[in-house]
Amino acid sequence: MSKIKKVLIVDDSKLARLTLERLLNSQGMTVLSAHSVDSALRILSMESVDAIFLDVQMPEKNGFDGLELLKADEELRHIPVSMYSGDLSQEAQKEAINRGAQAYLFKPANLETVKHVLEALERNIIAEDMQQYAPAEETVETDDNIVANAAAAIADNTAVIALKRQSKQCQAQIEKHQKALLALDGRTRNLARLLNQEKKEIEGAHSSFAEHVVHFEQELDSLRRNHKHSQHDELLHKRSENDIRGELKKVRDNLRMTLTVAVIAVIFGIFSTLLATFLYVSHY
Secondary structure: OOOOOOOEOOOHHHHHHHHHHHHHHOOOOOOEEOHHHHHHHHHHOOOOOEEEEEEEEOOOOHHHHHHHHHHOOOOOOOEEEEEOOOOOOOHHHHHHOOOOOOOOEOOOOOHHHHHHHHHHHHHOOOOOOHHHHHHOOOOOOHHHHHHHHHHHHHHHHHHHHHHHHHHHHHHHHHHHHHHHHHHHHHHHHHHHHHHHHHHHHHHHHHHHHHHHHHHHHHHHHHHHHHHHHHHHHHHHHHHHHHHHHHHHHHHHHHHHHHHHHHHHHHHHHHHHHHHHHHHHHHHO
16 A cells, blocks of 8 residues: 555646645645646656546546546556546446546545545555445455455454444443433423522512512601691691780780779879869868
């Protein structure tokens, strides 16, 4: 198996060439590019490459024409080739393998498919997914072939048993995870129920608190109104008291005047009586 270090991409689409070139560069490969079959043949006359990626649909000579020219050239036929196309039909894949390609890389390419194709090109064998299109070969079954086939069958059977064991283990893990998920779902539902209950209690407490606030505000307004009434009543009381005091003063003043007038009248009466008595005595 030879390591692929230099690759030639043949594609009339610059974008397709750049996409594949970036993927190959990420694998540490040197990349040459050609936009046509003729351009690729000129490059190959001057440069040696380890593998070729060949587009199928190109003007003038298509990829199959180019593949036929490569396989007809004694100096180039040893180079492994992978077709590089957006044509996904089985007919195109079968024709590619029948004409000598080792692999068929679909567009748009990705790193995983590129690695798969490179593995086939490095081993210079038909890629595993393309072997169904390879021409059938007649083989004579020998003892060695029988032993080899038996060993392969045993290996395949062992692999199947291992896969079944792994499948059972995976199934057990899946069931375990499902149980864990069910338990987690139950806990989540309980938590949601508790949160809902807490929410209702908080809403009830909030409603009660709001009612108390409204009640306190009403009492405060009542106290304010009563306080205003008290202030008004106190003002009226002071006014009445002042009025009564004014009336009492008037009464006192009138009483003093009445007493003064009465005293003057008594004095005047006494004086008049004395005067009359004196005049009467003087006359007689």
